[in-house]
Amino acid sequence: MDARVTTHSPPSQNSQTAERPPSTTPAARRQFFVRVAQTVAAAVGWNRLLVRLLTVLGSILGVSASYAGVRFLWPRNPQKADDWIPLVPVDQIVPDTVQTAWLNTLGVYVVRQSGTQGERIVVLKASCTHLGCITQWDAGLRQFVCPCHGSAFDKEGHRLRGPARRALERCAVDLVDGVLLVNTRLTYRRENGGWDDPRSFVRLDESVG
Numbered sequence: 001m002d003a004r005v006t007t008h009s010p011p012s013q014n015s016q017t018a019e020r021p022p023s024t025t026p027a028a029r030r031q032f033f034v035r036v037a038q039t040v041a042a043a044v045g046w047n048r049l050l051v052r053l054l055t056v057l058g059s060i061l062g063v064s065a066s067y068a069g070v071r072f073l074w075p076r077n078p079q080k081a082d083d084w085i086p087l088v089p090v091d092q093i094v095p096d097t098v099q100t101a102w103l104n105t106l107g108v109y110v111v112r113q114s115g116t117q118g119e120r121i122v123v124l125k126a127s128c129t130h131l132g133c134i135t136q137w138d139a140g141l142r143q144f145v146c147p148c149h150g151s152a153f154d155k156e157g158h159r160l161r162g163p164a165r166r167a168l169e170r171c172a173v174d175l176v177d178g179v180l181l182v183n184t185r186l187t188y189r190r191e192n193g194g195w196d197d198p199r200s201f202v203r204l205d206e207s208v209g
Helices: 013-019 026-073
Strands: 085-089 108-115 118-125 136-138 143-145 152-154 159-161 170-176 179-188 202-204
Touching (some): 118 179
Antiparallel strands (some): 118 170, 136 143, 143 152, 152 159
């Protein structure tokens, strides 16, 4: 009886290649290193771009701070004739009232006051002396109230509560032929005696209605 012998042919080269893990092929290794190199290059490029952006931003902030410092230290520009703005005939301002008609255009309140020193008209800047938010006149409370942080001022502009530490500022005013003029570029602070300046108010006599 003939014995049957089973033989196995050696695996072909193609089958060996197919069985090799793809990640161990030279081409795969080259692709891996290329991707790593591209990732590193991209990270370096972004870092350089970030450094450039921060440098530009720092330069802009430096220039802005320098400009603000110069504006703070530089004296005011001489007043011009067209800085004076006619508002209203004073006889149209009702006594003991706060006029808000020029709040949106000039950012001021016109206040006609009555007190021991007689009757006067002042023009108050609406900006809160804390951070510059525009105050709102509350007729019920008879106060100027800051909507941002709650500071309050009375009808004459005196500080009632903080965080503001100063009274509202007054604008320069004048009276020409019965018409009230205002100069919003020239302001006066109570804390340094500016409210005593005769240009910070208009005194009314009995002949004015």
